[in-house]
Amino acid sequence: MDRPIRVLVAKPGLDGHDRGAKVIARALRDAGMEVIYTGLRQTAEQIVNAAIQEDVDCVAMSILSGAHNTLLPKVVELLREEQAEDILVIGGGVIPGEDIPYLKEKGIKEIFTPGTPTQVTIDFIKANVNIK
Amino acid sequence: MFDKNQISILKEAVDKENAKTQEKLQKRPERKAVFTTGSGAPVNRYYTPVDIEDLDYMDDLGLPGQFPYTRGVQPNMYRGQFWTMRMYAGFATAEESNKRYKFLVEQGSSGLSVAFDLPTQIGYDSDHPLSEGEVGKVGVAIDSLADMEILFDGIPLDKVSTSMTINAPASVLLAMYIAVAEKQGVSSDKLRGTIQNDILKEYIARGTYIFPTEPSMRLITDIFAYCSKDVPQWNTISISGYHIREAGSTAAQEVGFTLADGIAYVEAAIKAGLDVDAIAPRLSFFFNAHNDLLEEVAKFRAARRLWARIMKDRFGAKDPKSMQLKFHTQTGGSTLTAQQPENNIVRVAIQTLAAVLGGTQSLHTNSKDEALALPNEDSVRVALRTQQIVAHESGVTEVVDPLAGSYYIEAKTKEIEDAAYNYIKKIDEIGGATKAIDLGYIQQEIMDASYDYQKKVESGEIIVVGMNKYQIEEEAPKGLLRVDPSVGEMQKAKLAELRAKRDNAKVSNALEALRTACQGTDNVMPLILEAVRAYATLGEICGVMREVFGEYQQTVNL
Numbered sequence: 001m002d003r004p005i006r007v008l009v010a011k012p013g014l015d016g017h018d019r020g021a022k023v024i025a026r027a028l029r030d031a032g033m034e035v036i037y038t039g040l041r042q043t044a045e046q047i048v049n050a051a052i053q054e055d056v057d058c059v060a061m062s063i064l065s066g067a068h069n070t071l072l073p074k075v076v077e078l079l080r081e082e083q084a085e086d087i088l089v090i091g092g093g094v095i096p097g098e099d100i101p102y103l104k105e106k107g108i109k110e111i112f113t114p115g116t117p118t119q120v121t122i123d124f125i126k127a128n129v130n131i132k
Numbered sequence: 133m134f135d136k137n138q139i140s141i142l143k144e145a146v147d148k149e150n151a152k153t154q155e156k157l158q159k160r161p162e163r164k165a166v167f168t169t170g171s172g173a174p175v176n177r178y179y180t181p182v183d184i185e186d187l188d189y190m191d192d193l194g195l196p197g198q199f200p201y202t203r204g205v206q207p208n209m210y211r212g213q214f215w216t217m218r219m220y221a222g223f224a225t226a227e228e229s230n231k232r233y234k235f236l237v238e239q240g241s242s243g244l245s246v247a248f249d250l251p252t253q254i255g256y257d258s259d260h261p262l263s264e265g266e267v268g269k270v271g272v273a274i275d276s277l278a279d280m281e282i283l284f285d286g287i288p289l290d291k292v293s294t295s296m297t298i299n300a301p302a303s304v305l306l307a308m309y310i311a312v313a314e315k316q317g318v319s320s321d322k323l324r325g326t327i328q329n330d331i332l333k334e335y336i337a338r339g340t341y342i343f344p345t346e347p348s349m350r351l352i353t354d355i356f357a358y359c360s361k362d363v364p365q366w367n368t369i370s371i372s373g374y375h376i377r378e379a380g381s382t383a384a385q386e387v388g389f390t391l392a393d394g395i396a397y398v399e400a401a402i403k404a405g406l407d408v409d410a411i412a413p414r415l416s417f418f419f420n421a422h423n424d425l426l427e428e429v430a431k432f433r434a435a436r437r438l439w440a441r442i443m444k445d446r447f448g449a450k451d452p453k454s455m456q457l458k459f460h461t462q463t464g465g466s467t468l469t470a471q472q473p474e475n476n477i478v479r480v481a482i483q484t485l486a487a488v489l490g491g492t493q494s495l496h497t498n499s500k501d502e503a504l505a506l507p508n509e510d511s512v513r514v515a516l517r518t519q520q521i522v523a524h525e526s527g528v529t530e531v532v533d534p535l536a537g538s539y540y541i542e543a544k545t546k547e548i549e550d551a552a553y554n555y556i557k558k559i560d561e562i563g564g565a566t567k568a569i570d571l572g573y574i575q576q577e578i579m580d581a582s583y584d585y586q587k588k589v590e591s592g593e594i595i596v597v598g599m600n601k602y603q604i605e606e607e608a609p610k611g612l613l614r615v616d617p618s619v620g621e622m623q624k625a626k627l628a629e630l631r632a633k634r635d636n637a638k639v640s641n642a643l644e645a646l647r648t649a650c651q652g653t654d655n656v657m658p659l660i661l662e663a664v665r666a667y668a669t670l671g672e673i674c675g676v677m678r679e680v681f682g683e684y685q686q687t688v689n690l
Contacts, residue, residue: 096505097608097609114503118586
């Protein structure tokens with residue numbers, strides 16, 4: 001790998017709980033990745049545009065509003081439409097365990113629930129990212 | 133309070149003891165090199181009068197119900213009546229939430245607390261594109277007066293007190309509440325309750341802002357002015373440290389940043405020509421209760437004392453009610469774990485004790501499953517029972533401020549007051565809370581504290597039972613509350629029907645009158661009330677305000 005992994009940390013949906021997103025953003029940065037944080041209330045379209053504009057390797061979305069089943073698959077779908085399905089998509093937040101199989105089936109590679117050490121997320125990204 | 137001679141004798145004894153014990157500790161070290169509170173503040177091995185030698189009983193503590201209210205805002209506290217057991221609830225449709233409120237009242241809840249869904253909190257109707265997937269999820273969806281009528285159906289609004297967690301569109305939801313009361317034959321001067329209406333902490337920590345800072349502050353002072361005449365028993369704002377703490381702040385930051393916000397509201401009201409003693413008695417506060425029991429008790433006492441001093445010295449308030457910091461508490465959502473959720477019941481019990489020993493006026497206890505989803509009825513019942521056990525069985529309610537005079541509690545109270553005061557001073561130097569928020573100063577301070585905490589959890593320096601120690605293999609919990617995904621479609625259908633059958637000419641006249649008021653300086657409350665009565669939707673009313681006021685752009689520093 002000759003360049004750092006680039007990650008877009010995004011907050012889809014309307015909830016304002018960004019403690020987790022900001023902690024993850026800092027932890028990824030401290031782990032040597034280049035991190036772009038979108039701020040709150042991003043639509044799936046905005047997230048996908050930012051991901052392509054910024055040429056990221058991974059989109060990490062944090063959501064605590066309960067709208068994950070609607071919004072996370074939409075991001076994967078739009079990335080696919082843009083021929084950017086090589087971008088690794090992961091999610092985290094208050095997401096009930098029983099929703100995780102559905103989200104994975106829709107192309108979100110992993111869901112990190114409350115209490116996950118940031119190192120686990122870092123290791124997952126390093127192991128699964130497709131460096132172009 | 134202490135005899136100088138005795139203090140110096142004690143100092144000597146403490147020094148001697150310390151030297152001796154340090155020697156022993158060389159051979160047998162303690163569990164940790166440094167002991168700290170839950171917020172990371174240092175904790176000594178023990179405390180004596182030496183640590184509080186400057187404490188002046190009458191100046192610093194006073195009697196219960198007396199300035200500076202360190203010991204509580206009432207002379208007899210819970211011997212008169214218990215705090216209001218107020219459980220935050222709301223989800224899906226107004227019909228579903230109405231059922232939950234009736235359940236809570238039957239179970240002994242003494243006040244209602246309405247949770248709105250995110251589209252409602254951000255001023256979008258359920259059929260707005262950004263509402264997709266969010267309708268009814270974290271609270272109840274309210275699009276118009278019609279939904280509000282269903283929400284409070286069969287609940288006499290002259291009998292209950294209702295707290296509404298609503299900020300940017302607080303004026304609209306308050307107007308809807310007043311309009312529902314009118315239909316029940318209850319006049320607005322009889323209404324009791326609270327709107328959160330604290331926009332500054334939305335910019336800092338909670339995120340459901342709409343308009344830029346300046347028009348937002350104007351909406352807030354319009355509400356202050358309107359309610360001081362027409363809804364005199366209403367608490368017009370709940371200045372919230374809760375979310376600041378949830379975002380990762382320390383206890384001292386929670387107090388400092390919250391009171392700095394409070395100062396900004398009082399200053400805005402004075403600037404709008406309101407008298408400090410006309411508005412200050414209706415200000416209320418909202419704090420968090422975390423697991424470090426004694427630090428939290430000290431925090432509540434420090435907040436009360438500091439606010440009393442600010443109101444008296446800085447604003448020249450004369451009415452004792454203006455100086456009394458009254459507050460709601462919620463147990464700390466971020467302290468709950470998704471792992472072994474039963475353990476959360478114990479955490480909530482400790483936090484409940486902290487709130488009660490700290491003299492709270494009302495309390496919401498979190499349910500054990502809240503790190504996973506919205507709580508179901510069984511877990512809500514346990515959370516409410518936790519309060520009832522502390523109220524009826526623990527004995528801590530029979531005496532006012534029982535921890536006063538503890539060397540440790542008094543030292544910590546002073547330490548938190550001083551630290552909070554220093555934050556306020558710093559914010560004053562920056563130019564006030566609004567400016568400090570626009571520059572991202574407050575957000576940055578909180579983020580640093582939260583990242584520091586996270587690193588300590590990951591290194592094992594901080595133990596969270598069941599999460600980074602004493603883990604077990606667990607299956608995904610069952611029976612979590614799920615919001616019916618068809619709620620969004622139902623709300624959309626209700627909206628379409630409403631738009632078809634209401635008097636649309638009346639609606640657009642009301643909205644145009646509101647637009648004119650927003651562009652000028654008239655109080656907007658009466659015009660919002662007119663629009664609400666005509667069944668203009670929340671999204672339409674906020675839409676007009678969005679057009680006139682514009683929208684806030686978040687400052688993000690990592």
